Each structure stands twice: as C-alpha cells, then as structure tokens.
Amino acid sequence: MALSMYTKPHDGSIKSKVVASLGEHDIAFLPLASYDGAIDPALAPILRGVPGGDVAGATTCAKALASTGTYPMYAPREQVDAWVKWDDEVLAPRVATCVKMLRGETPFVRAAFDDAATRLDAALAELERYLAPRYEKDDERFMADGENLTLADVFVVCSLYDAFSCAVDAAAKERYPNVCRLLYTVAASPGIQKAIGTPTSVDAVTIPSSGNNDSGAAAESAATAAKPRSSSRSAPAPAATGPPTGTPEEIAAAEAAASAQGLVVKSLKDAKKAGDATVTDDQVKAAVATLLELKKRADALKGVVAAPPKGKGKGGGEKKPPPAKKEKAGNAKAIKETGLGLTASVEDDFGAWYSQVVVAGELIEYYDISGCYILRPWAYSMWECIKDFFDAEIKKTGVENCYFPLFVSAARLEAEKDHIEDFAPEVAWVTRSGQSDLDIPIAVRPTSETVMYPQFANWIRSHRDLPLKLNQWCNVVRWEFKHPTPFIRSREFLWQEGHTAFTNKKDADAEVRHILELYRRVYEELLAVPVIPGVKSEKEKFAGGLYTTTVEAFVPATGRGIQGATSHCLGQNFAKMFDITFENATGGRSMAWQNSWGCTTRTIGVAVMVHGDDIGLVLPPRVAPLQAVVITIPNTKMSKEDTGRMKETGQKMTASLLAAGMRAKLDDRDNYTPGWKYNHWELKGVPLRCEFGPRDLEAGHCVVVRRDNRAKETVKLEDLPTRLPKLCEEMQADMLARATKKRNEAITTCTSWDGFVAALDAKKMVLTPWCETKESEELVKKRSMDDGEGGAAKTLCIPFIQPPLEPGTKCFVTGAPATTWVIWGRSY
Ligand code: 87F
Secondary structure: OOEEEEEEOOOOOOOEEEEEEEEEEEEEEEEHHHHOOOOOEEEEOOEEEEEOOOOOOHHHHHHHHOOOOOOOOOOOOHHHHHHHHHHHHHHHHHHHHHHHHHHHOOOHHHHHHHEEHHHHHHHHHHHHHHHHHHOOOOOOOOOOOOOOOOOHHHHHHHHHHHHHHOOOHHHHHHOOHHHHHHHHHHHOHHHHHHHOOOOOOOOOOOOOOOOOOOOOHHHOOOOOOOOOOOOOOOOOOOOOEEOOOOOHHHHHHHHHHHHHHHHHHHHHHHHOOOOOOOHHHHHHHHHHHHHHHHHHHHHHHHHHHOOOOOOOOOOOOOOOOOEEEEEEEEHHHHHHHOOOOOOOOOOOHHHHHHHHHHHOOOOEEOOOOOOOEEEEEHHHHHHHHHHHHHHHHHHHHEEEEEEOOOEEEEHHHOOOOHHHHHHHHOOEEEEEOOEEEEEEEEEEEOOHHHHHHHHHHOOOOEEEHEEEEEEEEEEEEOOOOOOEEEEEOEEEEEEEEEEHHHHHOOHHHHHHHHHHHHHHHHHHOOOOOOEEEOOOOOOOOOOOOEEEEEEEEEOOOOOEEEEEEEEEEEOOOHHHOOOEEEEOOOOOOOEEEEEEEEEEEEHHHHHHHHHOEEEEOOOOOOOOOEEEEEOOOOOOOHHHHHHHHHHHHOOOHHHHHHHHHOOEEEOOOOOOOHHHHHHHHOOOOOEEEEEEHHHHHHOOOEEEEEEEOOEEEEHHHHHHHHHHHHHHHHHHHHHHHHHHHHHOOOOEEEEOOOOOHHHHHHHHHEEEEEEOOOHHHHHHHHHHHHHOOOOOOOOEEEEOOOOOOOOEEEEEOOOEEOOOEEEEEEEO
16 A cells, blocks of 8 residues: 655644654655545645655655755655655565564465565665665765755655564675665654664564465575574564664674673683682672673663563563574674684674774774764874874975864865865864854865965965975864764874975976875885875866875775875866966966875774784784783792792883883783783784793793784893894784785786676776776776676776786777776775
8 A cells, every 4th residue: 555645743633653753844654545635735745645656745845844954855856756656666565565474464474475575685685776876976965864865765764664673684784785874874863763763673584484384495595685594483573672772883882892891701700710819709790790781781772672571572472582692692602713802703794893893902982973983092103103104204305284274164165166066065064153153154174275275375476485395284074974984984084184386297296106105105114004006097086186196905804995095186276276376487477286195094994904803903013002012920829029020020121122112011910810911912903912921030031922923932031122123023024915915816807897797796806908988987887886796896096007008908898999907996
C-alpha cells in the first residue's frame, strides 16, 4: 500500500503515524487508502499520494519547513519525484516484506522471504552505486548531508531505518558504506532522531524456521541483505541491540578504553598469579570494577540492552533471548590472539583497528563535535618533529614565518570566485555572537590565499620586493561531509601553508619542486613512508592554480592511495585577481608568479596506517616522541639494596641515552607490572624497549627489543648510547624498506582495460599509458565504479619518474595515442 506524507502541526486528528518532527511541523505517514481528502492540502500539503508519483505540494511543504529556519530544503522537483518513486516502488516494499516476516507480523514464508531479501540486497546495492559517486564529488551534495534534507530523503531513510534495525546484518555496513552514510547523516537530524531513534544494524539475522522451510541451504547462500549468520533458526530474531546512543567515534573510544583497562586487569592478575606481592586484592578488585564500568559505558553507547528476563520481554515471552552475540565471541578471540588490547586487527577490520589504535596509542581523544579531534601530546610531539625539520629547511631558502587571522570576510573569501566556488560548501561561517546575529557573517579560513594576497598586493611594488616567501603554521577548518577519520580527514586540522611570489615562472617552478622534495623527505626520511612524487591531472589539480605537484602515499591494508602533500604553481591567476603587480627591472609593470604549498597533520595518520600492527602503533624512530624506554623489572626476592641499585642504574642508563641525543625515558613505576608496561609502550609504538631485570643488573647489560620486528639483543650498559642510536637508524631504514617493498608490489601495469578493475579489487594501484583527457578520466571513474566493488578509481598522479613510453602506445581506456604514464587508484 502506498503511503502519503504530509506536514502540519500534528493535532492527532488524523489517524496516522508521526515519524519525524521538523521545527513545528510533524511528518507523518498516512495510509493512502485512508486519505479521504479531508486534509486541506494548503494546510497539510501532500507530498505524495497520487498513484504515479506526483509530488504535488512538495514545494509548499519544503517552504513550510524551510520557514522554521532549520532545514533549507530545496531540490529539483523531478529529483524529489524520482527519489520518492524509487522508495515507493523498489525499496519500501522489499523492506516491508522482510521486516514483517522477521517480526512475526506476517507468516514466515521461506520462498517469499528469500525473494524479498535478495531483492532488498539488490536495492541497497543499487542505492550504493547511486550514492557513491555523489558522495565522492563534493559538488553534488543535494541531499543526505543532514543540512540539505528533502522530505524525500526522510522517506528513504525511514525505509532504510527499518531495514537496518531488523533485516540487514552488520556486514552490510561494509558492503554499503554510502547507504549507511545516508542513513546516519539524515538520521543525525535531531528531529528525525527524536522520532525514529538512532539507526543501528543487527549483528545477525536469524531466519525463523517455518512449515514450508525446506530450503535452508538455499536461504543461506542467497545473496541477501538479510544474510543469515546464526545457526539458530528457531525463532524470529529480536534485535540484539537497541539504538546506539553514541557516535561511532564515541563507541570506538569507549571500547578502546575498556580494552585498555582489560589489559590492566589481566596484567594485575598475571602478576598476582606469578607471586608478585606488590599487587593487592583490593587493587585487582578496583581494576575489575573500573573495567565493568567502562564496559557498561561502551555497551550503553552501542545500545546493547540487557536481555529481558524470561517471559517478560516485549513479545510476551514467546521469543527466545538473543543468541550469544557473534561479534562478542569474535572480539574475545582477537583479544586472546593479540593479548594486547586492540580488539580489531589490521587485516580483518582496518577501520575499527585504526579507530582503536589512535586512541589506545594515546594519539587522539575523541571530541563531541564530529570530525574534530584532540591531538594528545604523543601526536603533537610527532607533529613537532615534522615541523622542526620542515621549518628549518624552508628557512634555509629564505622563507619567513608569519601569522594571518583565522577569520575571513565574505568579500575577501569570494574575491577569487573560480577558486572558491568548488569549495564553498565546506566553508564554515560565524553568524552570531552571544544572542545577536552578526551584521555580516564571517568565514573561518579553509586556506589563506584570499586572506594573504590583498596584502601581497600592497607589499609588492617593485621587483626588489621579490621574491616574497611567507609561511604560516596554523589551523584551518573545512566542513567536510565525507566520513571523518582522525588525522586523515578532519574538520579542523593543523598544517603549514606557504605562499610565495616571484618575478618569473622559472623561479616559481624551481621552488614548487624544491618544496615537493622536502615533502618527499618528510614522508620517506622522517615517517619511513614511501611516496610517489608527480603532477596532478587537470581534473585533480587545485582549480585556482596553474599546476599541482603532489607526493602520493599508499596504504597497503586498504589498497588506497592517499595524497600526502601538495605544492602548487598558481601561475598568475591570483596575481590577476588581487592585482599583485610590480615594476620590473626595465621600468614596466609585470604580474607576479605565485606558488602555494601545504602539508598537514594527515602525515601522522598515514604513518600510523602504513606501519601499525595488531599490537598497536609502530612509530618511526625519527618522529617517535620517545625512542627508547628503559623498564626496570624488580622482583619480590630482591634485597632492598639491589632494588635501589636497579633503580639507580636504570636512571643512569636513561641519562646516558639522553646525553647521546636520544629521546628516552625510564619507566620504573612500581604500581604496574612489567607485562603491563611492555604492553603499554608497545601500544604506543616506542621503537626500542630496554628490559632490565635482576640478572641483567648483575651482568651489567640489558635486553633491547625492537618494536617493529620484536628482535631482541643483549647490549652492555656502557654500549647503550652508541648501539641504540644505530638500532634506531636500522629500524628506520627497515621500516622504509618494508613499506617500499609492499608499495612496489602493489603497483600493477595495465596497457588495456583488461585487469584494471581486478587489480583495484586486489588492493593495487595501476600504472597505465594515458591520453590525459578529462573525459577519459570521467570514463574510468564511471567504469571502475560500475564494474568493481570498492568505489571509483581516479588518477593519483603522473609520476615524475616515467617508464619509457614507446611510440605508438595507446591510452589504456580510450585507445587514443598515449601521452604519458599515470597512476590510478582508489583513494582517501
Ligand atoms: C576548502 C574550502 C575553501 C582546498 C578548500 O593546497 C577553499 C579550499 O582553496 C581551497 N580546500 N583548497 C585548496 C587549497 C590550496 C592550497 N592552499 C595553500 C594548498 C596548500 C596550501
């Protein structure tokens, strides 16, 4: 049965179900059959209801809601029409069939269920294919970003909500990331959340057995959204969870905190078992209590509700309690395998692993604004290493640091329309101070070209004022709508932005390459991450500039490329706009040539992704906040003097490392067991651990363990200051070599379309001969999206180091003459 949707202050006079409140207006579903024309369309405009998908009233409806000031919600009528129609005809009926049978609202008929589930899966796949390129492109955010919501979005989301909260298992979240994004972003609107709750997905869907169930195996293998996962088939599956109350980030943080505390408990218990008299029962008890609290908090955020007492559940006792959760069992296994606090592994669930490792490694703390993160000292210290290196290098070339304001007037920001147009949706604006609206809103800088260049115009008068080379270390804000990831994509981030002006193109070109080389060194020499330096395609370059150079890194675990840093030659575009002209050496006027270049805290995220393992962070020694930690291992049998001597020697060892210029620390805390301390520093990725026990004390040596490969060697105490710096250098070199080998193995060459998508699906980047046209890039994007599973590929860069291009070589996709080799990949 078709449903209508209308808005009006809901007075209960109409038999309908209110599904959402937007401002003063309610959005309700009304069975079409019960619509008798009694609702005055002017008061309560019908969004749909006329068979055939007419959306008469949509505009009135949109205006009414927009007038509440909450939702500017205009969309082309055809689009709303199509969207509603699709929900009406494709999505909603399939969801309804599955959901009703699973909830026991209609009899369970195996064949009908399988059919609906298969078709539901197809509908979700279709939606995913539809959404992915739109989310990929920043300029097509017509919906589902939570701020440009149409009523039609609400329709689709209501259907998805039903599907995900009953019939779609957690694995679908991975298969349909963009569908989930739609669901979560729209459902994040407070009005909608109030009405429908926070969406979740069930861990497993148990297909009820039924009288005509003779095709269990077929149901298992059907490509259904409601893929049956559980072996229990006796009862309709009550959802194991309620709606989560926390954001995914909060949940990840709470889980990480709980698993870290799990470690504390484990090591205390181990120590006690091993006869460590310093560990008291009370200590263990307190640690366990904390653990239970943290678990409870994580469960609450996840929406895990305690199973109702038998017979008292909502269903009147006929439903069995949910089977033991599969995921829990999986986690327990992971904990046991790693033994070390991270419950997700790099290979099985990279996203979850990353969220856990940045928190457990104490780099990041989540914050209550999505996309904003707290950089803890452990992360900031890495940023300082990068900063110190880069800052010193640019100063050698005459760059001066400065600071321009955080805020930009609209007039300045929009002075260079072409440049800002593409980015406009990401600009954040301040519109109010206290309770009063500002006369003119002001923007928060997303980058500083338009902030700085009016001053450049003032300061540059003569060729003697050039080159002008400025840089600032600062924060910028870009209100991203893609899924945020700590360091990798955040709404506020730290960076340096360099802005320079020259009298001629040759000098500008040379600087672009020099800066890019510094970025390469940041990645390869500091972070041990190999990068490919090259130039961006016309489509991917910074639109305001002449050309963009880039260093592209690669994350093997996901097979995705990631832009490391960019150095742009802006040509004379900005000089034209901002009138940056100078009197040249012959007395005439010329326009300046400009560059801009930037590198962000993304660097840290890339290094974490490339080097981290199932145990935790693995930090490259050159940027590790601590390069070595000395851990004393006293035992209860030691005399007081020996314990004191051990402590003192530990201090001396550490001092000798510090004197040798290393970043070192002594961990002689006696409220933690050695095992706990090992885990702690491993999780934080400290390159070298010096274990110093009673026998080592007697022998005058210690055991040094490398974090990256866990290789151990015994080092005489007097050799520590010479050996450990060497070990750091070896580890640094090995990390780069390992990552380079992996990266190189992940580059496949394709000279035709054959094998292109298969290579992407095998987590590779692809090197191809290319004709360099925008159309071919669009074509590859579309074809790779349609043929593959992991989203579209784009050009990462045209590498500076090119294989020979034989005359007559054809573009791998168009067959036109190739003009270059280019690297393609799925990317962050
Ligand atoms: C987002 C909002 C507004 C990127 C934006 O790469 C403007 C922009 O101009 C924007 N996102 N960009 C391009 C930045 C170019 C350039 N700026 C200086 C850099 C390096 C540092």
